[in-house]
Amino acid sequence: MPARDAGMTILPSRSELRPERATAQKTAAAMIEIEGVSQVFQTSTRQEHLALSDISMSVADGAFVSILGPSGCGKSTLLYIVGGFVQPTRGVARMKGRAITGPGPDRGPVFQEFALFPWKSVLGNVMYGPRQQGTKPVEAEAQARALLEMVGLKGFEEFYPKELSGGMKQRVALARTLAYHPEVLLMDEPFGALDAHTRTRLQNDLLNIWERDRKTVLFVTHSVEEAVFLSDKVVMMTRSPGRIRQIVDIDLPRPRRRTELLLDPRYQKYVVEIDRMFDDSGEQPP
Amino acid sequence: MMSADTMLKRAAPVLACIGLLAVWQLASLALHNDSFPTAIEAIRAIPSILSDKDSLVNFGASLRRMAVGFGVAVAVSIPLGLSMGRSRAVASFFNPLLMVIYPVPKAALMPIIMLWLGVGDIAKTLVIFLGVSLPVIYHSFEGAKAVEEKMLWSGAAMGLTAAQRLIRIVLPAALPEILTGCRTGLVLALITMITSEMIARQSGAGNILFNALDMGQYDTVFAMIIIVGAMGICLDALFERIRARLVRWSEPQFDIPLSFS
Numbered sequence: 230m231p232a233r234d235a236g237m238t239i240l241p242s243r244s245e246l247r248p249e250r251a252t253a254q255k256t257a258a259a260m261i262e263i264e265g266v267s268q269v270f271q272t273s274t275r276q277e278h279l280a281l282s283d284i285s286m287s288v289a290d291g292a293f294v295s296i297l298g299p300s301g302c303g304k305s306t307l308l309y310i311v312g313g314f315v316q317p318t319r320g321v322a323r324m325k326g327r328a329i330t331g332p333g334p335d336r337g338p339v340f341q342e343f344a345l346f347p348w349k350s351v352l353g354n355v356m357y358g359p360r361q362q363g364t365k366p367v368e369a370e371a372q373a374r375a376l377l378e379m380v381g382l383k384g385f386e387e388f389y390p391k392e393l394s395g396g397m398k399q400r401v402a403l404a405r406t407l408a409y410h411p412e413v414l415l416m417d418e419p420f421g422a423l424d425a426h427t428r429t430r431l432q433n434d435l436l437n438i439w440e441r442d443r444k445t446v447l448f449v450t451h452s453v454e455e456a457v458f459l460s461d462k463v464v465m466m467t468r469s470p471g472r473i474r475q476i477v478d479i480d481l482p483r484p485r486r487r488t489e490l491l492l493d494p495r496y497q498k499y500v501v502e503i504d505r506m507f508d509d510s511g512e513q514p515p
Numbered sequence: 516m517m518s519a520d521t522m523l524k525r526a527a528p529v530l531a532c533i534g535l536l537a538v539w540q541l542a543s544l545a546l547h548n549d550s551f552p553t554a555i556e557a558i559r560a561i562p563s564i565l566s567d568k569d570s571l572v573n574f575g576a577s578l579r580r581m582a583v584g585f586g587v588a589v590a591v592s593i594p595l596g597l598s599m600g601r602s603r604a605v606a607s608f609f610n611p612l613l614m615v616i617y618p619v620p621k622a623a624l625m626p627i628i629m630l631w632l633g634v635g636d637i638a639k640t641l642v643i644f645l646g647v648s649l650p651v652i653y654h655s656f657e658g659a660k661a662v663e664e665k666m667l668w669s670g671a672a673m674g675l676t677a678a679q680r681l682i683r684i685v686l687p688a689a690l691p692e693i694l695t696g697c698r699t700g701l702v703l704a705l706i707t708m709i710t711s712e713m714i715a716r717q718s719g720a721g722n723i724l725f726n727a728l729d730m731g732q733y734d735t736v737f738a739m740i741i742i743v744g745a746m747g748i749c750l751d752a753l754f755e756r757i758r759a760r761l762v763r764w765s766e767p768q769f770d771i772p773l774s775f776s
Binding site for chain 1: 765
């Protein structure tokens, strides 16, 4: 156990960690800006439930940002707002300075539930987006085959989703989204439904793929280790109503290798310190 | 080479039919009643019905009405059911209307329909249409309702409009459920076809059957029941084949098929 006061220098002081105001941070490099977003849901008993409260943050172009929080903190809702699938009750989300009003191919979602098209083969799923955007069948197929090889599914092109394991389905889902070249990947607990071993392998592969072209990624998770391992920046959220608690910059070298990182004291400190911050508030580390 | 297992599977429906006919034969011999011919007598009457030009014309008329009624019903009901499943407004508009029509036996509407539209093709086709519509609407509705939201979101992110999502995501995703409704609808089409011809006695397979009954030709009556029954079995088996082909992607690996195909 590291001492409480010694060795915590990697984290900025509390005053530096206050939620960034998008207005103050508006830079040319910001890919996504979220400004004063609140979300109120009607529960089945007709009561109003505040899921998100006054969220402001920005995601820089090419950054890998994780939203970390306990279940029910509204972190997925925040992602859906950026995706344009859910309209915020108050506030605004912007993509490259333009207010988000609906879904679009510039933001590609990957869901925990995979949401593959079960009537399409693996290849058909990956070709779907490019075909919708008018790519010629031959070209779309060649790209899809290349993507499937990249995610490790060569030889499974003609399979139907029901014939695949959970990990393979999520690989297809990732390839399907990458196929239409979104500028931002929106990943909603993508590995949450997978067993520990598969999860680790997919994290490694995602990191390898991401480190090639550094697309902007917004990644929702409740795993501290996953967030630290993958991200440039971790946005910690409080339990409901979801507020930004702290934003932690993860200053670890890339490319990252799991075996090296697990032994790296800096990685360990980030994990322990973030865990501890959840503890301090009486909130279980997710 | 066919294994013993597949051979048994293939033979099972045939064996079931032979068993049924044997029970019939024995029951008829035991009861010894004029209005209950033996299975062999009934089967012997089949060729004369099928070689008679008049009755073939009648069968043709029946099948034509059934095809039109079924086809129109499916063409109208699938889009309606899918829209109801995805739009609360559409559902609440049509729901009361359907709930009123649902429990009413469609054949009971026949007298009114005959009064308005006569005893011809239109009246009978309309009854078939009504009979087929409700199960197809219901299953399309349920199928559309069950489509995973995230699947639609994935489509929306690819740039599919709401109308495109209905046709290219909701329709294929709900297809297994829709086809279950169509299968029920097909059998109902046969039932309403015969019933409508019983009531509006002018032409058709039902007309032959009930004319024979009036004249006490009981072997013809039973022969007609066999023919109509066989027709139903063949249509259902054919449909099941098409259905299985269309939704191969959704079938569980070890399925017990409930059909003759």
